[in-house]
Amino acid sequence: MEELSLEEIKKVQLDILIYVDKVCKKHNIKYSLADGTLLGAVRHKGFIPWDDDIDILLERNEYNKLLKVLYDEKDSKFKVYSLIDEGYFYPYAKVSDTDTRIKEKNWPDYKDLGVNIDIFPTDYVPEGCEKEYYDKTMHYVNGLYDCLTDIAYAHDKSYVRLIKRILRFRKVRRNRKKGESYWKNKINSMTCLKESSKMSRLVEGNFQIWDKSILKQYSELEFENNQFSVVKDYDKILKSIYGDYMELPPVSERVPCHDFIAYKE
Structure with missing residues (x-):
């Protein structure tokens, strides 16, 4: 190539x-x-x-x-x-x-x-708590995204990276063995919200x-x-x-x- x-x-x-x-x-x-x-x-x-x-x-x-x-x-x-x-x-x-x-x-x-x-x-x-909601959602979505990439890196045997990511994101540590579709559904459920007057790239x-x-x-x-x-x-x-x-x-x-x-x- x-x-x-x-x-x-x-x-x-x-x-x-x-x-x-x-x-x-x-x-x-x-x-x-x-x-x-x-x-x-x-x-x-x-x-x-x-x-x-x-x-x-x-x-x-x-x-x-x-x-x-x-x-x-x-x-x-x-x-x-x-x-x-x-x-x-x-x-x-x-x-x-x-x-x-x-x-x-x-x-x-x-x-x-x-x-x-x-x-x-x-x-x-949501209106009225934009910054707080944004920070919370971004933290959670990025953590879920980390879990998806953990799956990929586990396949590549990059165990040090896998362990660091899992330990950093404590909320999902208990569910680290969940499959790919589980984390993708979590991401989608966090980012599809009812209509309001404010929008962001979450x-x-x-x-x-x-x-x-x-x-x-x-x-x-x-x-x-x-x-x-x-x-x-x-x-x-x-x-x-x-x-x-x-x-x-x-x-x-x-x-x-x-x-x-x-x-x-």
Whole structure:
């Protein structure tokens, strides 16, 4: 297999995003570029030069709709992965290029996962106790996620890592022998809540809570010579994550944040 350069990885990721965008437009599914991808669109009209991933964000019901469509389509070039797939341990979905493979240095290999983009759901949070609820839920969901990765690392005989994770997350220590489906159901039950006026990304990320209205209006921005969907009030989201997001970080921080090697078959 041939190792891919950063620019080649970005080209594959852009092709995946174009595919997902077409699916969303065809089925009237609302999504937004997210995190560094959204920042890249606003500040660079494309990838942040030193970035190496693409993220999109959807309301939970739109997220579920998108996953159903992607699974039903069974595209030969692109494949979706989520918690319904055996052995998949990320609490959010990915769409992967089937002609590539990745090897992450700090995570177990997952079957035929290739170069991919991340798809994040947002969920409602109770009004009046947002920060407390967010912290509690993130702690619990991350602990459950640890249990899923413990299963994978146990298969890889990384027992030291397994023991450290289990001891750190005391609430689930008694149930550490539960199977994969048990922990996945726990994660889903924690993040699917009744409607309120506040929303957050509970499965992964830093503390950000937004009015649900922010995810109701959309526009488009240029990203690598293509137009993609973004929330109309992207300024509020970017400020909540990055502060003064138009200011470039120090040169020492302009490095890829993911630790993986990608190959083309």
